[in-house]
Amino acid sequence: MxxxxxxxxxxxxxxxxxxxxxxxxxxxxxxxxxxxxxxxxxxxxxxxxxxxxxxxxxxxxxxxxxxxxxxxxxxxxxxxxxxxxxxxxxxxxxxxxxxxxxxxxxxxxxxxxxxxxxxxxxPPLAVQSQIAAILSAYDDLIENNTRRIEILEEMARRLYEEWFVQFRFPGHEGVGLKESELGLIPEGWELLRLGDCMELAYGKALKAQDRVPGDYPVYGSSGVVGSHCESLVEGPGIVVGRKGNVGSVFWSDVSFFPIDTTYYVRSEVPFSYVYFNLQRQRFLNNDAAVPGLNREQAYALPFLLPDQDVLSRFSSEWERIYGLLRRLERINVNLRAQRDLLLPKLISGEIDVSDIPMPT
Structure with missing residues (x-):
């Protein structure tokens, strides 16, 4: 047929x-x-x-x-x-x-x-089933990798909470606790203000019609909103929502362009720690009409700074977990590209389905 x-x-x-x-x-x-x-x-x-x-x-x-x-x-x-x-x-x-x-x-x-x-x-039903099976195999692999990425992200979040919220970091048994504004914190750690440890730098206006699609993600307060041929900030970096989605926090592994509804972070504190810390901060909406994050209010928030040894160990653990996560993301990018290349050719009959191996 x-x-x-x-x-x-x-x-x-x-x-x-x-x-x-x-x-x-x-x-x-x-x-x-x-x-x-x-x-x-x-x-x-x-x-x-x-x-x-x-x-x-x-x-x-x-x-x-x-x-x-x-x-x-x-x-x-x-x-x-x-x-x-x-x-x-x-x-x-x-x-x-x-x-x-x-x-x-x-x-x-x-x-x-x-x-x-x-x-x-x-095509005949048998060929339809073959085509769908090949494309579904790509989607199943992508979905499986996506679930593994989510598990790795949860592992990193729980590690942060165990070390810096519950204070069960390596060697915690030998470290005493002291009183602070936040309650008991480990000896040798400092309770500072967010503004003491980082700068929330303003993003730059870049209207949609002025963007030239390219290799660099464009971040708004809701996350990636497009791409551009130039970056404003060298990656990796952290973006914080300033207008709209107040206090939203995003990580960019690559250089990026944060627009004027966001801040981006400058800090000497390891970004791996800053990223999770900011996610737990209670940022206040300072504008009733259009939600907005006041930078001075944000700077006044408490910021717990662990000792350098614990920060270094956490950064190493983060790099190990995030290395696996990045690898899976790259695999998914390649799988999507292969699937999207095959889809029109299979659907149109341009290539014979019997010539296509299943993805692995």
Missing amino acids: SWALKPFGDIASLKNGKSIKPGLSGEFPVYGANGIIGGANEWVYESSLILGRVGAYCGAVELCEGRFWPSDNTIVVQAVEDSVTLKFLYYLLKHADLNRYAGGAAQPLLTQSRLKPIEFLL
């Missing part, structure tokens, strides 16, 4: 999602246009695709193989079993750039009437 062109409406059923209040909790995930937005105690569909129907995430594609509730910002897509497999349809739609079929004057809007006539080239 050869490949054949078929309208979207012939290979899948399309149904609009149902209204539900976002942010609730429950056994079943609630999907909005940008993914999971909460939970629900009831479910409406299972084993389906979810398309972003309206707004910035119009045309985004999610796969849910369990039971779920789709919000009214979505369209639910269910595969017609004798025409297309669900996993193949998922990759087919991911490649289709559905946003280009959107209408709407004020904001992008996808409708069933616009989607159903779109024609897709489909």
